[in-house]
Amino acid sequence: MRADRLLSLILLLQNRGRMTAPELAAELEVSLRTVYRDVEALGASGVPVLADRGPAGGYRLAEGYRTRLTGLTDAQAGSLFLAGAPGPARELGLGADLAAAQLKLQAALPAALAGRARRIQDRFHLDAPAWFREADPVPHLAQIAQAVWDQRVLHAHYRRWRGEVRRELHPLGLVLKGGIWYLVAGVEDAVRTYRVARFLAVDTTAEGFERPAGFELAAYWQESTSRLDAVLHQQTAELRLSPRGQRLLPMQFGAAGNRALADAGAADADGWVRVLLPVESEAIAVGDLLRLGAEAEVLGPPELRRALAETVAALAGRYARPTT
Structure with missing residues (x-):
């Protein structure tokens, strides 16, 4: 105008x-x-x-x-x-x-x-996305945001890791977490979370919907992330960390690393300490712990230590061979 x-x-x-x-x-x-x-x-x-x-x-x-x-x-x-957050405002x-x-x-x-x-x-400037990661492409974000605001039903085509699905969604709110947009939506009498970048297509209908009585986006998100953390971190690894490993742990594991260090035992003569660190499944934990390199030793549980040893042995064998 x-x-x-x-x-x-x-x-x-x-x-x-x-x-x-x-x-x-x-x-x-x-x-x-x-x-x-x-x-x-x-x-x-x-x-x-x-x-x-x-x-x-x-x-x-x-x-x-x-x-x-x-x-x-x-x-x-x-x-x-x-x-x-001018970047997210633009995306919306x-x-x-x-x-x-x-x-x-x-x-x-x-x-x-x-x-x-x-x-x-x-x-002062706020830059929401994490380092060394491209922002998600979110071509449908503005349309989804409008549907959230207008309380309009969405017909969505979504890509999951197990395949593509089509859903009728009641869009309740949008959350920006670590530079990634998530849609919180009602579907089939439940409230679920969807990564906005995985929407392949969305169609806004003329049909409205009623928000669930008492629903609060911030409270749902906090409860949802706490539940996810409990599901993901189902076992605890015991580690020995060198002085450098103690500096690396929060960088690699965030708040969980900080909490582990806060509860660490006394350092030995060489400055190494023992910590208890919540970790995900064995396959994921092996990859995560290898990022600490030689600055950490996994003491337990035995199956995780064995998996680390097998992975390190395979790497040593591979790098011992001359390149062709």
């Missing part, structure tokens, strides 16, 4: 001071010709936009002029909850709303608070 764009142009000049036409075009995602037309339209309507010539020139508002047309739309107000289709909402908020703040807000934005 042109009216929204004109207001955004005024707010940009009000919040940032002098800006060039190319800068305004980049912020508003329009052409230079559109910026020139918009500035001319603002001048004709009585907004005192001044043009300064020369290398240091640009557009600015006349001294003392401030607009109070800072009402937020519903979408812009909602997008403020994602103000610390709220990137433009977030930018406009932030401009309006800055314009409405007293000068001292607006300056503080800008300093915070300059000094």
Whole structure:
């Protein structure tokens, strides 16, 4: 809408001071010709936009002029909850709303608070995805988010590790965990979690649904992740860790590694300690523990120690052979 764009142009000049036409075009995602037309339209309507010539020139508002047309739309107000995560806001289709909402908020703040807000934005940034991992492609995220908001039934084509399935879903909420989007949805009188990147196709229907009485997304997610952790970590490994291994453990095993170290016994003469670490199934635990290399020794359970020994022996044999 042109009216929204004109207001955004005024707010940009009000919040940032002098800006060039190319800068305004980049912020508003329009052409230079559109910026020139918009500035001319603002001048004709009585907004005192001044043009300064020369290398240091640009557009600015006349001294003392401030607009109070800072009402937020519903979408812009909602997008403020994602103000610390512009990437996820973009994925949800709220990137433009977030930018406009932030401009309006800055314009409405007293000068001292607006300056503080800008300093915070300059000094702190939230980057949700984990290191060394590409973000999931989520082409259906915006459509799913709209269905969550509108409480519309989804017909979904989903890829599981055992094959593809088709489901009728009641989308209850979206969760961003470690840079990965998950949909929490009702299906067949149960609530389940789906990884958004695994949706092959979604179709939003005109049919609405009622949310389960008393359902709270945050409470469900906490209970669900706790249950998953209990299912995954069904056994405990006893390890000896070198001083370097003690530094590596939290890096490789996160909070579980930190808890294990907090309960560690006294170090021996060489600085090695014994810890108890919750691990997943034997096959997964072998791969996870090998990341500690020679800085760890598995003492038990016996079957896990034996599996590590067999894997290490196979690796030693393979690397002992000359390459061809």
